[in-house]
Amino acid sequence: MKPHPVIQTPIPPDVIDLGLGNPPLSLLPLDMIRESAQQALARNDNSILQYGTEQGNGYFRAALANFLSDGYGFSVNADNLFVTTGISNGLDLICSLFTKAGDTILVEEPSYFLALRIFADHGLNVVSVDTDESGLVPASLEEKLAGLPPRFLYLIPTFQNPTGYTLTQERREQIVRLAEKHNFLIVADEVYQLLNYSEQPPKPFGAFVDSKHVISLGSFSKILAPGLRLGWMQAHADIINRFANSGLMDSGGGLNPFTSAILRGVIESGGLGNNIARLKQIYLSQIQVMDEALRRHLPQAKYTIPRGGYFFWLKFPDSMDIGALRKQAGAFNVDFRQGALFSSSSGLKNYMRLCFVMYEADKIEEGVQRLRELYLSKAAFTAA
Numbered sequence: 001m002k003p004h005p006v007i008q009t010p011i012p013p014d015v016i017d018l019g020l021g022n023p024p025l026s027l028l029p030l031d032m033i034r035e036s037a038q039q040a041l042a043r044n045d046n047s048i049l050q051y052g053t054e055q056g057n058g059y060f061r062a063a064l065a066n067f068l069s070d071g072y073g074f075s076v077n078a079d080n081l082f083v084t085t086g087i088s089n090g091l092d093l094i095c096s097l098f099t100k101a102g103d104t105i106l107v108e109e110p111s112y113f114l115a116l117r118i119f120a121d122h123g124l125n126v127v128s129v130d131t132d133e134s135g136l137v138p139a140s141l142e143e144k145l146a147g148l149p150p151r152f153l154y155l156i157p158t159f160q161n162p163t164g165y166t167l168t169q170e171r172r173e174q175i176v177r178l179a180e181k182h183n184f185l186i187v188a189d190e191v192y193q194l195l196n197y198s199e200q201p202p203k204p205f206g207a208f209v210d211s212k213h214v215i216s217l218g219s220f221s222k223i224l225a226p227g228l229r230l231g232w233m234q235a236h237a238d239i240i241n242r243f244a245n246s247g248l249m250d251s252g253g254g255l256n257p258f259t260s261a262i263l264r265g266v267i268e269s270g271g272l273g274n275n276i277a278r279l280k281q282i283y284l285s286q287i288q289v290m291d292e293a294l295r296r297h298l299p300q301a302k303y304t305i306p307r308g309g310y311f312f313w314l315k316f317p318d319s320m321d322i323g324a325l326r327k328q329a330g331a332f333n334v335d336f337r338q339g340a341l342f343s344s345s346s347g348l349k350n351y352m353r354l355c356f357v358m359y360e361a362d363k364i365e366e367g368v369q370r371l372r373e374l375y376l377s378k379a380a381f382t383a384a
């Protein structure tokens with residue numbers, strides 16, 4: 001089925017949009033980027049303005065590999081990294097190189113709705129696999145594999161968007177075994193891996209790249225700034241070579257060499273690590289504010305407190321149609337995302353995704369209060 005079209009429009013000034021999954025402007029580190037850009041330019045090295053090496057700037061990949069080795073808890077080799085302009089770009093490139101229109105791919109139910117749009121652009125047949133609080137359910141995956149073999153399985157293993165749930169280590173190993181047995185790729189979107197607020201999550205799928213069935217995608221969008229348009233893929237050298245030898249790289253060279261040169265400094269100076277530590281502290285306090293506000297104003301919502309990532313995933317009584325409720329949200333100057341957006345099988349009508357990173361405490365409190373007022377006017381919107 002076709003995912004819902006979504007157009008990014010500016011938030012009207014009076015509206016508190018608790019749905020939008022963007023970092024706030026106030027936390028985008030302009031000074032840090034300015035300083036590093038000045039240093040990169042002061043080196044008088046013209047090569048940062050040249051076409052880049054296909055796999056991505058080598059100094060940058062070395063700095064990134066070091067950084068990831070610390071953050072991931074295992075040794076990451078720069079040879080297994082390929083520079084992208086973000087996860088969205090990585091997904092598009094994977095679709096271009098590994099699929100053709102009409103191929104089947106598997107996704108979690110629910111899944112990141114904008115990834116579903118990329119898959120739609122490539123004419124892929126999207127089949128959903130069940131999830132629970134421990135992530136994708138291997139038995140459901142096996143069931144789907146008994147039909148036609150997919151080209152790949154797309155999943156967000158850690159602090160998932162929208163649910164916030166994390167796939168257990170045992171299931172990760174099971175899924176890799178199934179990929180090897182049934183010969184499909186695992187495309188793991190690890191965008192929230194480094195944004196953990198309590199315990200350390202299991203290691204990302206990058207730990208399995210020796211298997212040749214895994215591509216692990218990372219991004220600076222949520223740990224530094226989305227406007228940089230920079231990310232990476234981690235995979236076996238054979239897969240990395242496939243990307244590096246693609247027509248896109250042959251013509252245009254490696255992606256974003258100039259920004260990579262600036263970010264190399266941000267990583268080597270420790271700025272990236274400091275930024276992540278700061279974000280974690282702020283976001284953790286915003287989780288507490290949103291949790292308290294929800295318990296006070298919206299006791300009808302059931303949820304698990306997020307341990308990482310960006311989102312609260314709220315479940316309402318089965319009779320609630322949250323999509324219909326959203327149509328009235330403008331009158332209350334509030335917004336959110338309805339669960340149905342994240343479904344590839346027309347389900348999840350009684351779910352709502354809220355983001356806790358975008359606003360400071362007073363706005364979160366005010367936004368949830370407005371949600372309560374909207375919800376209390378709900379009688380007209382309950383599903384038949």
Ligand SMILES: Cc1ncc(COP(=O)(O)O)c(C=O)c1O
Binds near residue numbers: 021156219230
């Ligand atoms: C699960 C997930 N993947 C990918 C992205 C986008 O990543 P990027 O900005 O690196 O393209 C987002 C952004 O919200 C996301 O939530």
